[in-house]
Amino acid sequence: MKLVKKALGIVAIGMAALALTACGKGSANNDSSKPVHLTWYIDGTPQKDLKKVNKAVNKYIEPKYNVTVTLNQIDWGEYDQKMGTLANSGQKYDLAFSCSWLQSYNYLNNARKGSFLDITKYVDDSSKLKGAINKNFWKGATIDGKLYGVPAQKEISATEFFVWNKALVDKYNIPYKKIQTYAQLEPWLKEVKEKEGITPWFVNESYSNPTEFDQLAVTDGFDLEGNKNKVIDRYDTKKFQSKVKTMRDFVKKGYVNKDASLVTANDVVGRKWLVSSTQMSPLDTATIKDTWKTDVVVSPMTDSVVTNSSATGGTTVIGANTDHPKEAFKLLKAVNTDPKLMNMLAYGIEGVHYKKTGKDTIKWMSAHERYTVPFYMFGNYFNLYHQDGASADEWKILKKYNEDAKASPALGFSFDTSKVTSQIAAMQNVDSEFKKTLNTGSVDPETALANRDKKMKAAGSEKVINELQSQYNKWKKSNK
Amino acid sequence: MVNQKNKKKTNFRETFKKNRPLFILSLPGIIWFAIFSYLPMFAILVAFKHFKLNGNFIHSFITSDWAGFDNFKFLFSSGDAALIIRNTLLYNIVFIILNIVIPLIVALAINEIFNKQLSKLYQSVLFIPYFLSMVVVSYVVFAFLDPTSGFFNAVLSMFGHKPIQFYMEPKYWPFILTTVQVWKNIGYNMIIFLAAICGLDKSYYEAAMLDGASKWQQTKSITLPMLTPVLVMLLIMAVGGIFRTDFGLFYQVPKNSGALISVTQTIDTYIYRGLTSMGDIGLSSAGGLLQSVVGFVLVVITNGIVKKYDRSQSLF
Known part of the structure; x- marks a missing residue:
């Protein structure tokens, strides 16, 4: 009996602790002289030197901004799930990475659900931050007139590019820069297939035959x-x-390739190919060369289009239950406007992970491999130093690219799906039935398109289209 | 198998004193269930709410609007509801039967092997697939079925046949999925049966042998009847999961191929495909609750039927 009592006691204490942490309102630290401590979640393979960089960051920001931060990095495969759970359970955290391409920690859905803090007021009060970032990013991140995050200023459009095998392009003198349509592509496919005896175009399961389109539901x-x-x-x-x-x-x-619906992008390695494609920005060529292990040249398949989802490809949000909204925003603003801080977060410590070779050019040192994080986890690219080998006007190129990108008419409009959730769930299922096979040419398109259309209608697509149209019309009217 | 109800009513304290070691042994399990299954149980009500975050979870839960049965509609709104339920139930019925019959036969066979080392080897080999992740299994299956370099198509082309696009042809998949499922799970039930067989009283067999009973007669008249309690228990437990499917088996193994959806879509894959991009925990809870309720009802019914025939073999 004694043992049971003891055990029950332990359980009771455990539950009490749980209940306390769940219900207790932590008292906010209002003592302005003491630095406020923040937690920040970022996505990516945990880096060996993260703690070291974190320490250096704190050393820099504590005197300057009177805050300190703990960076928590969660691996790619787990981040989405863990952060979704964290948000749903109402946990406290200050800053986190969210974006349009995550599923359960998706920017739009979680903002709607109330997981993020509304920062419209803070951003409006800070002209320095607002001016530093292209206005289309702000538009894309606006949901029902409110802002819930600061988008990382990177490429604003998610454009699919043709990636060409440079060796073959040179050999056959292919005017790749002029090729955008399948008709322009065909003669080269034919020639290379006949002369080289290879399957010239490598397509993988995620290929979607891009057109200039803004998909909302x-x-x-x-x-x-x-x-x-x-x-x-x-x-x-x-x-x-x-x-x-x-x-x-x-x-x-x-x-x-016949197995297009079964292979992933990285399966291109080891095959012989003339052309393939991927979603990227004009500055990513080096990365592609690295991962595909081939020298490549690239050209966009469509004009660049700015949509809500492309503008929120990397967004830092403030958790709704944070105790320190002001301080969290202060840090977020600093990341996007203080070049020294951004470079530290993105590149590591000067003299350890990189060394400076000029005013704003750097060279990696051997410890670089112990700290490589995607820069869009943090913020503004335009404050970053140029890496060895990158052109000195890379940010100018990117800036122009962003300014030239065509804005979708629905930029800033977000669809409220709450009235049609059942229909959308059913439609998602229909879509996944046809998506891969249709896009990779694995089935006869005439019958598949007809079938898909029939099933979509049965799933309630007309209701969704009508709802979307009426919400859009209303939004358009009030946003003239 | 003594029926508790026939005994004199004893109070909890006495029962506890008598079985103290057993209680202590089960304590970790009880605590685990209390914390992870019973404590959070109230959250099944999320299935009846339009869940919206507002402060911490409990506060959000209280302040969210009631939705009635709205959240359940999405499961039945698509034209495919009948197909999904058919797939889920048919596959599970086949799995339940095969996962009892085949491991039983294998266990009986392994039990007859005299060479202990060989017998251990067979057991281990049959048990290994159980520990593999479905993602790994999906690559094993792909190695066989790959349209260009798969093992099957290599053999087919050796005999001059055209290669089969397995991931495009639904008709093969009921067999492929059943084979994979049985191959993967055979070891687990087999071990349970083997353990049960080892625990049988040897004197029955000695008596039977003296009477000149053959091996087959011994199996039929001693082993099988003595194993019925285990069989019935496994059956009732399996029926509880009849509305649930192994997500990995139906999603990863067919490589999420759209062309196969007519034979691979089950409740779990439908919920996953439909809801991942929306992240609505009300809808997903509704799906989970429905699966649990159907499983619970079926367990009670099965147990009731068993009870009607043989009281002592029912679970509760």
């Missing part, structure tokens, strides 16, 4: 090459349909 959204104000299913646009038909034709002719 499953595949429904706005066609930027057609009527820009009418909601339509991307799979119903002429341009997309002709693309998948050509793709099927290419598969039959042997220009595209």
